[in-house]
Amino acid sequence: MSLGNVEEVKRTVRNLIKKFDYDKRELNQPLLKKLKELIKRDAQLIPEFVDAAFMNLKSQDSDKRLCIVLLVDYFFQRSHAFRLAIVDSLQDFLVYTVELDPLYFPLPGPPEAATTLEKETLQIFKLWVEKYVGGYPKLENAKTVLLSSKTFDFARSDGQTEVERNRAEADRIRKDIVDKKIIDQVLFDFADSKAHVKESIIEAQTTISLI
Known part of the structure; x- marks a missing residue:
């Protein structure tokens, strides 16, 4: 793993945020492909990628946080190593995306974007639990925490x-x-x-x- 590749990963993540289509909720495909190739060539970049994602997940803009959520979901669905890295920090992920601790970590504005971020994240997390809980027990633990703090009903299709x-x-x-x-x-x-x-x-x- 070279320092140059680490910086390239961070730069690509920043550019993905800049090019994110907030209205369509779509990631820039050329940049996504570039990031995918970087990670594929060197799996040791995954921790650096996760760090970059979490750093941007703390942005005081819910639209930018949504971009990171979709980016994380893309790689979560494709990489076991990436899933391991995310489930190890799942509580932090939920804190910054579903207002797990509204007193100390409320979601930033704009309000409509914050609502969208929360709904999208909950729907994505529901999918993760349904598909991967058998191989990743920490998903079940996170679900328990989420249910106890948000009383989220997984049966609701709107993720409310x-x-x-x-x-x-x-x-x-x-x-x-x-x-x-x-x-x-x-x-x-x-x-x-x-x-x-x-x-x-x-x-x-x-x-x-x-x-």
């Missing part, structure tokens, strides 16, 4: 978490409260206006009776 469902319900309740306040204010204003109209009519009738 209990936290996310609670957040959506809280948003709905807040909206209902705001809507009710608006309606109450309109009714109050209408009642107040109606009272003024009634007073004006009485005053007019009194004036007419005095003429």
Whole structure:
């Protein structure tokens, strides 16, 4: 393993992030092929590649984190050595992708990208568990941790978490409260206006009776 190849791996990962199609969620194929060839020629580059991936996984941009998740999944599906490296650091991977510790490691913005990152990662992790749990016990351990902290339902096809469902319900309740306040204010204003109209009519009738 040469220092030049290590730097090339890091540079290629950075370029993959720059060229990532956020709308289509697609990795740049020429750069992906280049990275694949580098790793294929020298498996000793895998730890360096994983380090580069985790370094970028800490980016304060959920779109960039999503790029890394898709990149990790690509190699996870193709390399036993890569799977071993990832499962050894699986808890850190989940911390930065599914808000495993929202108090100290909340997902960065933009909000829509953070939601997408979480859903995509959970769906990918579900696939990993289904396909590889037999050969990698740490996947089962990570699943247990995830279920206990996120109460994630693997049966849900949209990958939505209990936290996310609670957040959506809280948003709905807040909206209902705001809507009710608006309606109450309109009714109050209408009642107040109606009272003024009634007073004006009485005053007019009194004036007419005095003429």
